[in-house]
Amino acid sequence: MLRRLLSTLPPRQDPVANRTLKLLERKKVTTLDIGILKRKNKPITMVTAYDYPSAVHVDLAGFDVLLIGDSVGMVELGMDTTIPVTLDDIIYHCKAVARGAKRPLLVADMPFGTCEGHRFDALKNAQRLMKEGGVDCVKVEGGAERAETIKTLVEGGIAVMGHVGLRPQAISVLGGFRAQGRTAKQAEQIIEDALAVQNAGAFAVVIECVPSVVAKAVTDILDIPTIGIGSGPNTSGQVLVFHDLLGMLTHPHHAQFVPKFCKKYADVGESIRVGLENYREDVENNRFPNEEYAPYKMSSDEQVKLKALVETKYSNNNKNDEEEFISEVSKVY
Numbered sequence: 001m002l003r004r005l006l007s008t009l010p011p012r013q014d015p016v017a018n019r020t021l022k023l024l025e026r027k028k029v030t031t032l033d034i035g036i037l038k039r040k041n042k043p044i045t046m047v048t049a050y051d052y053p054s055a056v057h058v059d060l061a062g063f064d065v066l067l068i069g070d071s072v073g074m075v076e077l078g079m080d081t082t083i084p085v086t087l088d089d090i091i092y093h094c095k096a097v098a099r100g101a102k103r104p105l106l107v108a109d110m111p112f113g114t115c116e117g118h119r120f121d122a123l124k125n126a127q128r129l130m131k132e133g134g135v136d137c138v139k140v141e142g143g144a145e146r147a148e149t150i151k152t153l154v155e156g157g158i159a160v161m162g163h164v165g166l167r168p169q170a171i172s173v174l175g176g177f178r179a180q181g182r183t184a185k186q187a188e189q190i191i192e193d194a195l196a197v198q199n200a201g202a203f204a205v206v207i208e209c210v211p212s213v214v215a216k217a218v219t220d221i222l223d224i225p226t227i228g229i230g231s232g233p234n235t236s237g238q239v240l241v242f243h244d245l246l247g248m249l250t251h252p253h254h255a256q257f258v259p260k261f262c263k264k265y266a267d268v269g270e271s272i273r274v275g276l277e278n279y280r281e282d283v284e285n286n287r288f289p290n291e292e293y294a295p296y297k298m299s300s301d302e303q304v305k306l307k308a309l310v311e312t313k314y315s316n317n318n319k320n321d322e323e324e325f326i327s328e329v330s331k332v333y
C-alpha cells in the first residue's frame with residue numbers, strides 16, 4: 001500500500017516530494033510517542049478533521065494527532081453548539097477520517113450524553129468508537145467528576161485524552177463559550193481536575209480557553225502532556241479546529257463564529273467560492289465544456305451508422321438537416 005502511494009509521487013529531487021516521502025515513511029503515531037514528544041520538549045501538533053479529504057490533507061501535512069471533534073456539529077453540520085451531536089454522528093465521521101489518515105494518532109470525542117451515566121455505558125460507547133469508527137483512542141470532557149469513567153475506559157484497554165478548562169459540552173452550566181480559570185480559585189480547580197484526569201490514567205489532556213499562566217501551571221504540575229487551545233504558548237502541544245485555521249466559512253453573509261485565539265492560516269473559503277463562481281459562469285456562457293472536456297469520441301464509421309439510424313428509425317423526430325446533425329454530433333462526442 002505504502003509502496004503504491006510512494007510510486008505515485010514525483011521524483012525524489014523535488015524538495016516538496018522529499019518532505020512528503022519522509023512523512024509517509026514515518027511510522028504510525030501512538031499514545032506512547034505523544035509522551036515521548038513531551039519529554040523531548042518537542043511541541044505536539046494536533047488539529048481536527050471530519051471527513052476523508054481533510055484527513056488526507058492533515059496526514060500529508062505531518063500532524064501528530066488528528067481529532068474527530070464534536071465540533072463537527074458546529075463546523076460541518078451547522079449546529080449552534082456541540083450538544084446535539086450523537087455517538088453515531090461521530091462514528092460516521094471517524095470512518096471517513098480513518099480511511100484518509102494513516103499516520104496521525106486518531107482521537108474521537110465522546111459526545112455529550114455518552115459518558116456522564118454509568119461508567120460501563122461509557123465503556124460500551126468508547127468501544128463502539130474504536131470498533132466501528134476505527135480510532136486509536138477517545139477524548140472525554142471533564143475533570144474529577146469523570147475520573148472513575150476515565151479509569152474504567154483505560155482498564156478496558158482504551159487510551160483516554162482528558163479535556164479541562166472550557167468544556168463546550170458543559171455550556172448549559174457554564175453559561176456560554178467563555179474563558180475559564182481567571183481567578184486563582186478557579187485555576188486551582190482546573191489544576192485539580194487535570195491531576196484527577198492524569199491519576200485516572202489519561203495519556204494527555206486538552207486545556208481549553210484558560211489564561212497562559214494557568215496553562216503553564218498545569219503543564220508544569222502534570223507528568224502527561226497538555227494540549228492547549230486558546231490557552232497560550234506554555235503547553236506541550238496545540239490544537240485548533242480545521243475550518244477555523246483555514247478560513248473555511250468567513251464570508252460576511254454566512255460567517256461562522258471563529259474564536260479570537262485562532263490564527264487564520266489560509267483563505268480556503270474564498271478560493272472555494274472563486275472556483276465555484278468561475279464554473280457557474282463558464283456554464284452560463286457556454287465556455288464549459290469545450291472539446292478538451294468532451295473526451296469520449298465516436299469513430300467516423302460509427303457516426304455514419306448512427307446518422308443512418310437516426311434518419312430512418314427516428315426520422316419523424318429528427319428536425320435537423322444533415323449538416324447540422326453532423327456538427328452537433330462532433331460537438332457533443
Ligand SMILES: Nc1nc(=O)c2c([nH]1)NC[C@@H]1CN(c3ccc(C(=O)N[C@@H](CCC(=O)O)C(=O)O)cc3)CN21
Pocket residue numbers: 071074075082166168176177178179209230241243244257258259260261
Ligand atoms: N469553530 C469552532 N472553533 C472552536 O474552537 C470551538 C468550536 N467551534 N466549538 C466548540 C468550542 C467552543 N469554542 C469557543 C468559542 C468561543 C470562545 C470565546 O472566545 N468566547 C468569548 C466569550 C463569548 C461569550 O461571552 O459569550 C471569550 O472572551 O471567552 C472560546 C471558545 C472553542 N471550540
Ligand SMILES: CC(C)C(=O)C(=O)O
Pocket residue numbers: 048067068069070071072109206208229239240241
Ligand atoms: C477544539 C477541540 C479540543 C475539540 O474538542 C473539538 O474540536 O471538538
Ligand SMILES: [Mg+2]
Pocket residue numbers: 069070071082109168
Ligand atoms: Mg470537542
